[in-house]
Amino acid sequence: MTSGPAITFTYCTQCNWMLRTAWMAQELLSTFGQDLGLVTLIPATGGVFRIGIDGKQVWDRKENGGFPDSRILKRLVRDHVWPERDLGHVDGPAGDKPDTPGDAA
Numbered sequence: 001m002t003s004g005p006a007i008t009f010t011y012c013t014q015c016n017w018m019l020r021t022a023w024m025a026q027e028l029l030s031t032f033g034q035d036l037g038l039v040t041l042i043p044a045t046g047g048v049f050r051i052g053i054d055g056k057q058v059w060d061r062k063e064n065g066g067f068p069d070s071r072i073l074k075r076l077v078r079d080h081v082w083p084e085r086d087l088g089h090v091d092g093p094a095g096d097k098p099d100t101p102g103d104a105a
Contacts, residue, residue, distance in 0.1 A: 004037035005081045008052040013043045027070045028077060053080045
């Protein structure tokens, strides 16, 4: 196991969000590869969808107004773990980066 961050996705099985969640996990694994320590999918109920990094919640569907797209998801992880890391085309032109996750909706 590496010493990288532990990413958790808690998702509602009643809402059939497993495929969406698995896709998000795949996006992070494709982008950050072995720099990640763990990527864990946690089934839940009640319309929950949350993303955590090292035990800290960084996204909640109800609080943030939906689901992050892949660009926002990658920025969330980068900003919390490797703020100096360049994400290339994901960062886009200067000024394209939202101040907070909720601003991206």
